Amino acid sequence: MRNIKLTIEYDGSKYNGWQRLGNTENTIQFKIESVLSRMTGENIEVIASGRTDAGVHALNQVVNFKTNKILSSEYIRDYCNKYLPKDIVIKDAEEVDDRFHARYNAKSKKYLYRIWTGEIPTAFHRKYTYYIPHYLDIEAMKKASSYFIGKHDFKAFSSVKSKKKSTIREIYEINIKEEGKEIQMMFHGNGFLYNMVRIMVGTLIEVGEGKRRPEEIEEIINTKVRQNAGPTAPAQGLFLYQVYYEGLQV
Amino acid sequence: MRNIKLTIEYDGSKYNGWQRLGNTENTIQFKIESVLSRMTGENIEVIASGRTDAGVHALNQVVNFKTNKILSSEYIRDYCNKYLPKDIVIKDAEEVDDRFHARYNAKSKKYLYRIWTGEIPTAFHRKYTYYIPHYLDIEAMKKASSYFIGKHDFKAFSSVKSKKKSTIREIYEINIKEEGKEIQMMFHGNGFLYNMVRIMVGTLIEVGEGKRRPEEIEEIINTKVRQNAGPTAPAQGLFLYQVYYEGLQV
Numbered sequence: 001m002r003n004i005k006l007t008i009e010y011d012g013s014k015y016n017g018w019q020r021l022g023n024t025e026n027t028i029q030f031k032i033e034s035v036l037s038r039m040t041g042e043n044i045e046v047i048a049s050g051r052t053d054a055g056v057h058a059l060n061q062v063v064n065f066k067t068n069k070i071l072s073s074e075y076i077r078d079y080c081n082k083y084l085p086k087d088i089v090i091k092d093a094e095e096v097d098d099r100f101h102a103r104y105n106a107k108s109k110k111y112l113y114r115i116w117t118g119e120i121p122t123a124f125h126r127k128y129t130y131y132i133p134h135y136l137d138i139e140a141m142k143k144a145s146s147y148f149i150g151k152h153d154f155k156a157f158s159s160v161k162s163k164k165k166s167t168i169r170e171i172y173e174i175n176i177k178e179e180g181k182e183i184q185m186m187f188h189g190n191g192f193l194y195n196m197v198r199i200m201v202g203t204l205i206e207v208g209e210g211k212r213r214p215e216e217i218e219e220i221i222n223t224k225v226r227q228n229a230g231p232t233a234p235a236q237g238l239f240l241y242q243v244y245y246e247g248l249q250v
Numbered sequence: 251m252r253n254i255k256l257t258i259e260y261d262g263s264k265y266n267g268w269q270r271l272g273n274t275e276n277t278i279q280f281k282i283e284s285v286l287s288r289m290t291g292e293n294i295e296v297i298a299s300g301r302t303d304a305g306v307h308a309l310n311q312v313v314n315f316k317t318n319k320i321l322s323s324e325y326i327r328d329y330c331n332k333y334l335p336k337d338i339v340i341k342d343a344e345e346v347d348d349r350f351h352a353r354y355n356a357k358s359k360k361y362l363y364r365i366w367t368g369e370i371p372t373a374f375h376r377k378y379t380y381y382i383p384h385y386l387d388i389e390a391m392k393k394a395s396s397y398f399i400g401k402h403d404f405k406a407f408s409s410v411k412s413k414k415k416s417t418i419r420e421i422y423e424i425n426i427k428e429e430g431k432e433i434q435m436m437f438h439g440n441g442f443l444y445n446m447v448r449i450m451v452g453t454l455i456e457v458g459e460g461k462r463r464p465e466e467i468e469e470i471i472n473t474k475v476r477q478n479a480g481p482t483a484p485a486q487g488l489f490l491y492q493v494y495y496e497g498l499q500v
Contacts, residue, residue, distance in 0.1 A: 009373045057374075074369075081371055089373040119324075121331055123259045123339040124307075124378070 001066045004076060005096045006046070008032070008061040011087040013127045013236065018051040018061075028052075028088060032063070035083045039076070040069045049106045049243040053195075055235030057128065059112070060091070062243045064102045102243075108172065108190045110241040111197045113233065115183040115205070122181070129182065130201075130237035136208030138178060144207040144214035145174040145185075147221065148200060155224040157200050158193030159232070167193055167224075176204075186241065195232050203230030251316045254326060255346045256296070258282070258311040261337040263377045263486065268301040268311070278302075278338060282313070285333045289326070290319045299356045299493040303445075305485030307378065309362070310341070312493045314352045352493075358422065358440045360491040361447045363483065365433040365455070372431070379432065380451075380487035386458030388428060394457040394464035395424040395435075397471065398450060405474040407450055408443030409482070417443055417474075426454075436491065445482050453480030 010028050019029045029046060036044040046063040071079075076093040084090070116122050116129035117136055148171045155167040171189040178184075185204070187197050203220065206212045212230075220228045260278050269279045279296060286294040296313040321329075326343040334340070366372050366379035367386055398421045405417040421439040428434075435454070437447050453470065456462045462480070470478045 011373045011376075078369070086371070086376045087373050089371050091370050119328070120341050121336070121339050123261045123337050126261075126336045128374070 001068055001098070002070070003064055003066055003096050003098050003100055004073075005062065005064045005094050005100060005102065006032075006076075006080075006090055007092040008058060008063065009089045009091050010058050010061065011127070012052060012055050012057045014087060015054065017054040017056065018048055020054075028061075031085060031088055032080070035080050036065060036067075038083070039071070039079050040067045042067055042069065047102045049102045049109065050192075050240075052238075052240055053235055056238045056240070057236075058240040060242050061240050062102045062106070062245075064096065064100055100245075105245050106191075106243050107246050108188060108244045109192065110244075111187045111192065112239040112241040113185040113187070113197060113201045114237045114239070115185070115201075116181055117183060118181045120181075125182075127236055128239075130234050132205065134209070136183065136205065137210060138176060138183065138208065140210075140214050141183075141204045141208045142176050144204055144212075144217045145176060145200075147214070147217035148174055152221050153224055154193055154196055154221070156220050156226055156229045157196050157203070159195040159199070159226070160193050169193060169196070198233045198235070198238060199226075199229050199231075201233040201237070205233065206230040251318055251348070252320070253314055253316055253346050253348050253350055254323075255312065255314045255344050255350060255352065256282075256326075256330075256340055257342040258308060258313065259339045259341050260308050260311065261377070262302060262305050262307045264337060265304065267304040267306065268298055270304075278311075281335060281338055282330070285330050286315060286317075288333070289321070289329050290317050292317055292319065297352045299352045299359065300442075300490075302488075302490055303485055306488045306490065307486075308490040310492050311490050312352050312356070312495075314346065314350055350495075355495050356441075356493050357496050358438060358494045359442065360494075361437045361442065362489040362491040363435040363437070363447060363451045364487045364489070365435070365451075366431055367433060368431045370431075375432075377486055378489075380484050382455065384459070386433065386455065387460060388426060388433065388458065390460075390464050391433075391454045391458045392426050394454055394462075394467045395426060395450075397464070397467035398424055402471050403474055404443055404446055404471070406470050406476055406479045407446050407453070409445040409449070409476070410443050419443060419446070448483045448485070448488060449476075449479050449481075451483040451487070455483065456480040 016026045020027045024030050046065045049062045073093040077090045080090040114129040116131045121131050151170040153168050173188040175186040266276045270277045274280050294315050296315045299312045323343040327340045330340040364379040366381045401420040403418050423438040425436040
């Protein structure tokens with residue numbers, strides 16, 4: 001069988017996320033599997049680098065799937081883009097080593113969170129940013145973000161219910177910058193717990209609003225209690241930005 | 251009475267244009283007049299710099315309206331942004347001279363047309379660009395666009411039905427540039443006929459595709475026959491970018 005890797009961009013606004021139990025039809029996974037199954041005449045299942053929640057977007061989600069059909073990468077890409085909804089785009093298709101697994105082989109990920117600030121909201125970026133009408137102290141947010149860097153137990157910054165799995169993750173870098181009326185926050189880590197980026201963002205926003213001191217981040221991490229962290233920032237500002245694989249920058 | 255000028259940004263995707271005869275409720279004008287009437291308790295009518303068609307966007311549409319109510323500019327702006335649909339944003343409100351008229355006093359306008367090119371479509375810009383999957387010869391398009399510059403009878407480049415009104419307009423500048431996968435075409439002129447920008451774009455695209463020589467633009471203008479020009483490019487790539495008033499850059 002051939003193993004095909006896809007790089008996918010999607011506007012998550014309309015979908016119930018990448019995958020969902022129950023009503024699965026309005027998921028991105030379902031849309032992609034439907035088109036691939038139709039293309040190959042096989043019952044295709046795709047494996048993603050990870051799930052994204054309802055309303056979360058992706059610039060470079062990575063998936064792989066197995067097929068017996070011999071089809072060129074361009075044919076796969078163009079067929080999918082012809083039949084997928086316009087808010088899901090296959091940016092690249094390539095045949096990869098049989099052992100490549102989009103989830104197990106992912107070494108690290110980058111997530112981008114976009115905030116729109118100022119007195120005037122935005123008509124064009126409203127579905128892709130979280131609008132905060134008041135001033136945020138960016139320098140305080142940058143200082144606060146430095147306490148996330150490194151290997152920590154991020155239990156306080158997750159909505160994980162299971163107590164069995166490890167909640168230790170390593171954050172390599174957080175880059176916060178202003179671009180006009182936007183604040184762009186880039187998170188790079190070896191993995192992220194459920195809702196982890198959105199809770200980190202919600203907590204950093206409270207620092208930016210002066211409700212918390214930057215140093216409190218360290219204390220919150222140490223308590224390992226979700227209630228001590230800030231709220232979960234809305235889904236629409238979050239983008240799965242990049243997935244990195246060993247020796248391979250996707 | 252006070253005369254208030256508004257600068258407005260809107261995502262035209264969902265609307266039947268700025269104004270429409272018949273079913274007027276799904277127009278941008280109707281949405282704005284409804285909110286202003288509610289705010290003032292008066293029956294407000296707004297005058298726009300010009301109409302935009304269904305699906306066309308605006309970054310800086312300018313309107314004015316008269317009211318007896320004394321309200322601060324910030325109050326007007328914030329009230330509107332609170333009650334307007336999220337795809338319509340008041341960027342600025344200011345009290346202006348009683349004689350200011352958003353349509354009659356407009357001296358020139360800029361329109362932006364955005365094209366997305368390449369083998370891979372876009373999930374995020376699909377509502378704000380016209381996607382052309384094949385190569386376009388930008389240099390030929392730039393050369394062709396130079397024939398539009400100056401004062402011409404643009405009858406061949408309009409869908410105007412009335413034969414009474416003048417179809418002479420002056421184009422000051424057309425700037426075509428590539429930004430990654432985007433081609434951005436900026437048109438600056440003293441006024442534009444109905445569908446004029448979209449027909450100019452449709453014709454320039456045919457030049458970019460090698461279907462026409464750049465020099466043909468001059469010939470098409472001279473024939474004054476609509477059928478000799480190219481097709482009307484789709485609405486979703488068009489933005490009313492800026493409206494200029496005497497001694498006043500809005």
